[in-house]
Amino acid sequence: MTIGIARRGAPRGRSLAAGACAAVAALALAAPALGRDSGMRLTSPAFHSGQTIPARFTCSGADHSPPLDFAGVPRGAKALALTLIDTTAHGFTHWTVWNISPSVRRIAAGGVPHGARQGENSFQTMGYGGPCPPIGQKPHRYVFTLYALNRQLSLSNGAPPATAESEIRAASFERATLVGFFGRQRRRRQPVFTG
Numbered sequence: 001m002t003i004g005i006a007r008r009g010a011p012r013g014r015s016l017a018a019g020a021c022a023a024v025a026a027l028a029l030a031a032p033a034l035g036r037d038s039g040m041r042l043t044s045p046a047f048h049s050g051q052t053i054p055a056r057f058t059c060s061g062a063d064h065s066p067p068l069d070f071a072g073v074p075r076g077a078k079a080l081a082l083t084l085i086d087t088t089a090h091g092f093t094h095w096t097v098w099n100i101s102p103s104v105r106r107i108a109a110g111g112v113p114h115g116a117r118q119g120e121n122s123f124q125t126m127g128y129g130g131p132c133p134p135i136g137q138k139p140h141r142y143v144f145t146l147y148a149l150n151r152q153l154s155l156s157n158g159a160p161p162a163t164a165e166s167e168i169r170a171a172s173f174e175r176a177t178l179v180g181f182f183g184r185q186r187r188r189r190q191p192v193f194t195g
Helices: 016-027 161-171
Strands: 040-043 068-073 078-086 092-100 139-147 172-182
Touching: 016 040, 040 139, 068 139, 078 161, 092 161, 139 161, 161 172
Parallel strands: none
Antiparallel strands: 040 068, 078 092, 078 139, 139 172
16 A cells, blocks of 8 residues: 655655655654653644544645644743654654744644744645545544753744754653544545436
8 A cells, every 4th residue: 555645736856755754754763762751731622632633624624723732831841842743654744833932822723823933844835734645545643742842943934844853852851742533535426317
Protein backbone atom coordinates (compact mmCIF):
# COMPACT_ATOMS: atom_id res chain seq x y z
CA MET A 1 0.00 0.00 0.00
CA THR A 2 1.25 3.46 -0.88
CA ILE A 3 0.91 6.13 1.78
CA GLY A 4 0.75 9.69 0.58
CA ILE A 5 -0.94 13.04 0.88
CA ALA A 6 -3.44 14.55 -1.51
CA ARG A 7 -1.88 17.45 -3.40
CA ARG A 8 -3.05 21.05 -2.94
CA GLY A 9 -2.32 23.46 -5.77
CA ALA A 10 0.80 23.22 -7.91
CA PRO A 11 3.67 21.14 -6.44
CA ARG A 12 6.97 22.94 -5.85
CA GLY A 13 9.54 20.18 -5.86
CA ARG A 14 8.60 16.65 -4.95
CA SER A 15 12.10 15.72 -3.78
CA LEU A 16 12.27 18.74 -1.45
CA ALA A 17 8.98 17.86 0.25
CA ALA A 18 9.98 14.20 0.54
CA GLY A 19 13.30 15.15 2.10
CA ALA A 20 11.60 17.44 4.60
CA CYS A 21 9.17 14.68 5.61
CA ALA A 22 12.04 12.24 6.12
CA ALA A 23 13.89 14.73 8.32
CA VAL A 24 10.81 15.39 10.44
CA ALA A 25 10.16 11.65 10.75
CA ALA A 26 13.68 11.14 12.08
CA LEU A 27 13.12 13.88 14.65
CA ALA A 28 9.82 12.33 15.68
CA LEU A 29 11.56 9.02 16.41
CA ALA A 30 13.96 10.87 18.69
CA ALA A 31 11.19 12.68 20.55
CA PRO A 32 11.13 10.61 23.76
CA ALA A 33 14.64 11.79 24.62
CA LEU A 34 13.85 15.45 23.92
CA GLY A 35 11.13 16.38 26.39
CA ARG A 36 9.04 14.25 28.69
CA ASP A 37 5.33 13.65 29.11
CA SER A 38 4.02 15.38 32.22
CA GLY A 39 0.93 16.74 33.94
CA MET A 40 0.48 19.17 31.05
CA ARG A 41 -2.67 18.39 29.06
CA LEU A 42 -3.80 19.16 25.52
CA THR A 43 -7.47 18.64 24.66
CA SER A 44 -10.06 19.84 22.15
CA PRO A 45 -13.78 20.51 22.64
CA ALA A 46 -14.24 19.35 19.03
CA PHE A 47 -13.07 15.74 19.50
CA HIS A 48 -11.57 13.47 22.15
CA SER A 49 -8.13 11.89 21.83
CA GLY A 50 -8.34 8.74 19.71
CA GLN A 51 -11.47 9.90 17.88
CA THR A 52 -12.10 11.13 14.35
CA ILE A 53 -11.18 14.74 13.59
CA PRO A 54 -14.33 16.51 12.33
CA ALA A 55 -14.25 17.16 8.58
CA ARG A 56 -14.56 20.93 9.01
CA PHE A 57 -10.97 20.97 10.31
CA THR A 58 -9.66 19.11 7.24
CA CYS A 59 -9.32 19.64 3.49
CA SER A 60 -12.79 18.12 3.15
CA GLY A 61 -14.27 21.11 4.96
CA ALA A 62 -13.30 24.67 5.89
CA ASP A 63 -9.74 23.52 6.68
CA HIS A 64 -9.55 25.59 9.87
CA SER A 65 -7.45 24.47 12.83
CA PRO A 66 -9.55 22.93 15.63
CA PRO A 67 -10.07 24.66 18.98
CA LEU A 68 -7.47 23.55 21.52
CA ASP A 69 -7.29 23.81 25.31
CA PHE A 70 -4.13 23.72 27.44
CA ALA A 71 -3.90 22.79 31.13
CA GLY A 72 -1.12 22.08 33.59
CA VAL A 73 1.45 24.29 31.84
CA PRO A 74 4.60 24.17 34.01
CA ARG A 75 5.63 27.37 35.80
CA GLY A 76 9.09 27.27 34.27
CA ALA A 77 7.80 27.54 30.70
CA LYS A 78 9.07 30.62 28.86
CA ALA A 79 6.98 29.84 25.79
CA LEU A 80 4.80 27.11 24.27
CA ALA A 81 4.91 25.47 20.86
CA LEU A 82 2.48 23.30 18.97
CA THR A 83 2.88 20.85 16.10
CA LEU A 84 0.52 18.67 14.07
CA ILE A 85 2.13 15.64 12.43
CA ASP A 86 0.67 12.85 10.31
CA THR A 87 2.52 9.82 11.66
CA THR A 88 0.94 7.52 9.06
CA ALA A 89 2.55 9.57 6.29
CA HIS A 90 6.03 9.28 7.80
CA GLY A 91 6.09 12.59 9.65
CA PHE A 92 4.21 14.87 7.25
CA THR A 93 3.95 18.25 9.02
CA HIS A 94 0.57 20.00 8.96
CA TRP A 95 1.27 22.81 11.44
CA THR A 96 4.03 24.33 13.55
CA VAL A 97 3.43 27.25 15.93
CA TRP A 98 5.92 28.60 18.47
CA ASN A 99 6.46 31.45 20.91
CA ILE A 100 2.94 31.02 22.24
CA SER A 101 2.68 32.84 25.56
CA PRO A 102 2.75 30.38 28.50
CA SER A 103 -0.32 32.19 29.87
CA VAL A 104 -2.45 31.04 26.90
CA ARG A 105 -4.97 28.36 27.83
CA ARG A 106 -7.09 28.17 24.68
CA ILE A 107 -6.66 28.59 20.95
CA ALA A 108 -9.92 29.26 19.14
CA ALA A 109 -10.85 27.39 15.97
CA GLY A 110 -8.89 28.85 13.09
CA GLY A 111 -6.94 31.09 15.45
CA VAL A 112 -3.32 31.79 16.29
CA PRO A 113 -2.37 33.45 19.61
CA HIS A 114 -1.16 37.03 19.45
CA GLY A 115 2.62 37.17 19.14
CA ALA A 116 3.02 33.53 18.09
CA ARG A 117 4.83 32.56 14.91
CA GLN A 118 3.95 29.90 12.36
CA GLY A 119 6.12 27.83 10.09
CA GLU A 120 5.71 26.40 6.63
CA ASN A 121 3.90 23.07 6.49
CA SER A 122 4.73 20.10 4.26
CA PHE A 123 2.22 21.37 1.69
CA GLN A 124 4.73 24.22 1.34
CA THR A 125 2.19 26.80 2.49
CA MET A 126 2.25 28.95 5.61
CA GLY A 127 0.38 28.02 8.78
CA TYR A 128 -2.22 25.30 9.25
CA GLY A 129 -2.86 22.74 6.52
CA GLY A 130 -5.50 20.32 7.70
CA PRO A 131 -5.55 16.52 7.36
CA CYS A 132 -5.87 15.51 3.71
CA PRO A 133 -5.02 11.84 3.19
CA PRO A 134 -5.48 10.20 -0.21
CA ILE A 135 -9.03 9.12 -0.91
CA GLY A 136 -9.69 5.47 -0.16
CA GLN A 137 -6.84 4.86 2.30
CA LYS A 138 -7.41 3.80 5.88
CA PRO A 139 -7.70 6.78 8.26
CA HIS A 140 -4.37 8.43 9.00
CA ARG A 141 -3.15 9.12 12.54
CA TYR A 142 -2.58 12.79 13.41
CA VAL A 143 -0.72 13.87 16.53
CA PHE A 144 -1.05 17.35 18.00
CA THR A 145 1.84 17.96 20.41
CA LEU A 146 2.05 20.84 22.87
CA TYR A 147 5.57 21.65 24.07
CA ALA A 148 6.69 23.67 27.10
CA LEU A 149 9.85 25.52 26.08
CA ASN A 150 12.70 26.77 28.26
CA ARG A 151 13.17 29.81 26.02
CA GLN A 152 11.63 31.85 23.24
CA LEU A 153 12.72 30.78 19.76
CA SER A 154 14.42 33.18 17.36
CA LEU A 155 12.91 31.48 14.30
CA SER A 156 11.19 33.71 11.75
CA ASN A 157 7.70 33.13 10.38
CA GLY A 158 7.72 30.59 7.57
CA ALA A 159 10.57 28.43 8.89
CA PRO A 160 10.59 25.03 7.11
CA PRO A 161 9.19 22.04 9.00
CA ALA A 162 12.48 20.29 9.76
CA THR A 163 14.05 23.49 11.10
CA ALA A 164 11.06 24.40 13.24
CA GLU A 165 10.74 20.87 14.62
CA SER A 166 14.42 20.72 15.51
CA GLU A 167 14.39 24.07 17.33
CA ILE A 168 11.18 23.26 19.19
CA ARG A 169 12.42 19.90 20.40
CA ALA A 170 15.79 21.31 21.44
CA ALA A 171 14.07 23.85 23.73
CA SER A 172 11.35 21.48 25.00
CA PHE A 173 11.29 20.09 28.53
CA GLU A 174 7.66 18.89 28.81
CA ARG A 175 4.97 17.92 26.34
CA ALA A 176 1.40 16.70 25.94
CA THR A 177 -0.32 15.07 22.99
CA LEU A 178 -3.76 14.81 21.42
CA VAL A 179 -4.34 12.12 18.77
CA GLY A 180 -6.98 12.21 16.07
CA PHE A 181 -7.80 10.15 12.99
CA PHE A 182 -9.14 11.11 9.60
CA GLY A 183 -9.79 9.34 6.32
CA ARG A 184 -11.52 10.27 3.08
CA GLN A 185 -13.85 7.73 1.50
CA ARG A 186 -14.60 7.31 -2.18
CA ARG A 187 -17.97 8.70 -3.14
CA ARG A 188 -20.39 6.09 -4.38
CA ARG A 189 -21.83 6.75 -7.79
CA GLN A 190 -25.54 7.45 -7.76
CA PRO A 191 -27.59 5.19 -10.01
CA VAL A 192 -28.85 6.83 -13.19
CA PHE A 193 -32.44 6.04 -14.15
CA THR A 194 -33.60 6.48 -17.69
CA GLY A 195 -36.92 6.07 -19.41
